[in-house]
Amino acid sequence: MSANHYAIEVEDLVAYYGSRRILDGVSLQVGYGEIMVIMGGSGSGKSTLLRHLLALQTPRSGSIRILGRDITTASADMLHELRQSIGVSFQGGALLSSLTIGENVALPLREHTRLDDSIIEITARLKLEIVSLGGFEHLYPAQLSGGMIKRAALARAMAMDPKMLFFDEPSAGLDPVVSSELDDLIIKLRDTLGVTIVVVTHELESAFKIADHITVLDHGRILISGTADIVRNSSIERVQDLLHRRSRPIEISADDYLHRLTGG
Amino acid sequence: MAYQVKKDSGFSVVHLTGDIDLSCSPEARKSILDSLAAAQPTLVDLSAVTYIDSSGVASLVEGYQTAKKKNLEFGLLGVSEAALSVLELARLDRVFPIYASLKDRLAKNG
């Protein structure tokens, strides 16, 4: 039954990079129509978690259910179908540089639907209008600024009217105004279309502005997971360190430190 | 999705019902374009639409554009809540002539 309650269900996820353990028993749930923000410093494992949610990597153990289907065991055809209801906005945009902005946004529609060309073109322009890039469809990614590329990437992610959207560091490299506009857009998509949204970020302000739920990762484990208020008022020291941007205290003994420096 | 085209007071009214998504928007599109091809002023009734996706909205946009080229009237009737929020997201609620019902449209002629 629980499969129907959550858009995303991660259970006891363990992931390695080579012999290094990156994720260590991560479990979390995201409800339908909810905005989940995954936070954590660099090296916390949040990017690795995202790559697993997108089925770009296979975990060592554990299960990931997206829209009720376990993507760690799904067949290639099932994954192909599932991916048509998911949109992803990558950190650097990841637009195909050989195609114009309009062609980039139209690409999923051309690949997955048999819609008429004129409908595909109008749809692509509509998506660009939503992200305030109307009239830019003939430009190539190299001709756009960083903020415009991110918005174009969002337009492409929305091309197939996905049930679920993933954002990797949406505000990284954007000026505060554009970043805030993007946050508003994320909220609007949830409100009007009921899209389930997962945002991976280390931007505190944006996180608390948009999140229904926040999960904080640290060293591959979940430090805390709950509503924005629960996280904000958490008494866990490490959480407060992250929230108040306190640098972390050196945790090792002087002997170990010396040993590390001399390599001996 | 189901659709029905009715002639009423000089208008061709295309009634769309249910979910309009990738699988059926081409059908909806055809019904609108056929009506316009027959040189009928066309209204699309969206009151019974439970969901409309981008391809459906794009079909409406294309219909409106075609109507303008042919100098025919085009409008939306009784846009449901579900459809309106999608139109609003793309700011199309300000583009289409929208009426509560056919009666509403006829009242405008006064």
Add this chain to the structure above:
Amino acid sequence: MAETSFGSVRGRLVQLGRAATAVIEEYGYWVTLLGESLYWIVVGPFKRRPVRLSATVAQMVSIGIAAVPIVFMLSFAIGVMLAIQGIYTLRQFGAETQVVLGIALSVVREFGPLITGILVAGRTGSALAARIGTMQANQEIDALRVMGIDPVRFLAAPVFIATLVMVPALTLFSDLAAMFGGAVYCQLELGLNHVAYWDQATSFIVINDVTQGLIKSLVFAVIVALVGISNGFAVTGGAEGVGRATTRAVVASISYIVLADMLFTYFLNR
């Protein structure tokens, strides 16, 4: 001391083992890449996910048509050189007129396919590694995958079709250009007119000579595509990684082409 030397031996063995694993892994990946590309070429249309025609045509133009001038120039030069060397060698036996036989056979059986293979490796191998490598570094490959667009179908399969068609075509063209180079020199040096030259040449060449060259060119086509694409997909570490992959692709594909050429020449002439 003993422990240190044992340690270093062990270290080298580990290194050797790792290098061997990497090589086997790479060959394994080639098999997968080739298999998946063939799968999409054959099965794709039935799954309503065909290999893109526009991309295939674009690849054919950049691999084949755009290479025509350089292939002509180098093949022509090779033909002239073969004529010079042949005439010099045969003059010692007073048999200069037999030079046509030498030019014709060595061009069609060896130099046409080889020079074309090396040129395509240099042009296309590096371009593929750079293009796909840049896409990998920019997460464009990841973006394709999460959109449900298989990168092998989208990027690799069109390249295989294009190289398999264009490399043999270029090879035939190269054969003709080299023969033409030989003809021009023979006319200048021996006063051998073109009609007589082509008459002689065509009477020496049997169909088997041409097929042998074309079989080789098909093998070279697969090598260039495999090495270029696999190096591109394997890119890690940004722009520098792309540079490394590009160099590696060119050096590796030329080396594999020369080695494959030797093996094929040996076995096809047994």
